[in-house]
Amino acid sequence: MxxxxxxxxxxxxxxxxxxxxxxxxxxxxxxxxxxxxxxxxxxxxxxxxxxxxxxxxxxxxxxxxxxxxxxxxxxxxxxxxxxxxxxxxxxxxxxxxxxxxxxxxxxxxxxxxxxxxxxxxxxxxxxxxxxxxxxxxxxxxxxxxxxxxxxxxxxxxxxxxISDPWLLEVGPRLVERCDPLLLKHLERIKSEYQRVLCCLARSRSQAAERKALDLTVKLNRIREVLARCR
Ligand SMILES: C[S@@+](CC[C@H](N)C(=O)[O-])C[C@H]1O[C@@H](n2cnc3c(N)ncnc32)[C@H](O)[C@@H]1O
Missing domain, CATH: 3.40.50.150 (Vaccinia Virus protein VP39)
Known part of the structure; x- marks a missing residue:
């Protein structure tokens, strides 16, 4: 087999x-x-x-x-x-x-x-x-x-x-050892965050603002990891 x-x-x-x-x-x-x-x-x-x-x-x-x-x-x-x-x-x-x-x-x-x-x-x-x-x-x-x-x-x-919810979302062991496909994985997650951010930008509710802030923080985390693993 x-x-x-x-x-x-x-x-x-x-x-x-x-x-x-x-x-x-x-x-x-x-x-x-x-x-x-x-x-x-x-x-x-x-x-x-x-x-x-x-x-x-x-x-x-x-x-x-x-x-x-x-x-x-x-x-x-x-x-x-x-x-x-x-x-x-x-x-x-x-x-x-x-x-x-x-x-x-x-x-x-x-x-x-x-x-x-x-x-x-x-x-x-x-x-x-x-x-x-x-x-x-x-x-x-x-x-x-x-x-x-x-x-x-x-x-x-x-x-x-592991108290960091972002690490649990992305994969703590993948991030630690800069998995060879991590950059691709993070680029895909980043595109999804950016897509959601574009949708949220059309809303003026406080919930949308909170979600947008949360996603901006996560995008920064991705940029940090990308910079470290590249
Ligand atoms: C996409 S196949 C994956 C087959 C194989 N594990 C693989 O990774 O190639 C998913 C299989 O899980 C079975 N399945 C779904 N829910 C299940 C459950 N609660 N208990 C046992 N089998 C389940 C489905 O019938 C199907 O055969």
């Missing part, structure tokens, strides 16, 4: 050894890769919907891996029994869906040593949930595929105070 850049970057964050649960597995490419490469002894691959569940079952059986990849149908962490998986991967869903999945399974998460997450949007909301709920962001990276930038994060149990 060959993986494209996004899935390969997710696989690179999976620690070798423990049983992995891949939540929302769809085509089961990641579990097949992890087992074929000997990174994981066993994977529990789950999906909420019947069609991806069937497609995962088919792919696993075509690769002759049904003894090492168990495909289960169900919502979020519900198909898992506490203690079964040491690593949980949730990729290719919105950040708020990932947050709800994690929040919905505290007993399963209690035995998990590593989370590997790839939100399609709302990464800031997901980071906020992680740091508020006993997870430390260990690593983050950006991957570009088909013109899209994807954020991949690894978290471990632990506490870390």
């Amino acid at each position: 060959e993986l494209t850049g996004r899935l390969a970057a997710i696989a690179a964050y999976v620690p070798a050894g423990p049983v992995v649960a891949d939540i929302g597995t769809d085509h089961a490419r990641l579990p097949i890769y992890l087992v074929e490469k000997g990174i994981c002894p066993r994977v529990l691959a789950t999906d909420l919907h019947e069609k991806p569940f069937q497609s995962a079952c088919r792919a696993v059986s075509e690769h002759g891996l049904a003894d090492r990849i168990e495909v289960r149908l169900g919502d979020g962490l519900r198909p898992l029994v506490p203690g079964e998986a040491g690593v949980v991967v949730v990729a290719g869903m919105g950040g708020n869906t990932i947050r709800r999945i994690l929040a919905g399974g505290p007993a399963v998460l209690a035995g998990v040593k590593s989370l590997v997450l790839q939100p399609m949007a709302d990464a800031g909301d997901l980071r906020r949930w992680l740091v508020d709920n006993g997870w430390r962001l260990v690593e983050e990276s950006l991957v570009e595929e088909d013109g899209h930038l994807y954020t991949i994060m690894a978290a471990e149990p632990g506490w870390e105070e």
Whole structure:
């Protein structure tokens, strides 16, 4: 099984050894890769919907891996029994869906040593949930595929105070180590702030003024980081 850049970057964050649960597995490419490469002894691959569940079952059986990849149908962490998986991967869903999945399974998460997450949007909301709920962001990276930038994060149990909401929005580990794609990531965020600022300029309400001020401060933060990382 060959993986494209996004899935390969997710696989690179999976620690070798423990049983992995891949939540929302769809085509089961990641579990097949992890087992074929000997990174994981066993994977529990789950999906909420019947069609991806069937497609995962088919792919696993075509690769002759049904003894090492168990495909289960169900919502979020519900198909898992506490203690079964040491690593949980949730990729290719919105950040708020990932947050709800994690929040919905505290007993399963209690035995998990590593989370590997790839939100399609709302990464800031997901980071906020992680740091508020006993997870430390260990690593983050950006991957570009088909013109899209994807954020991949690894978290471990632990506490870390990140009180700066802007850092949580942008990615504290990406900023710290000037990720190679950080400039592109920040340029995109900057364009979005500027678009919103243009819309706000048409309003005279106090709420719009407050929001515009907040965005101007954030734009300055982006300029500072761009100057440091260029
Ligand atoms: C876009 S695919 C991502 C597939 C794969 N994880 C990847 O990154 O390439 C999202 C998958 O998540 C599944 N899904 C969505 N919500 C889910 C939930 N609450 N629990 C389990 N699976 C879910 C969908 O059925 C779909 O197969």
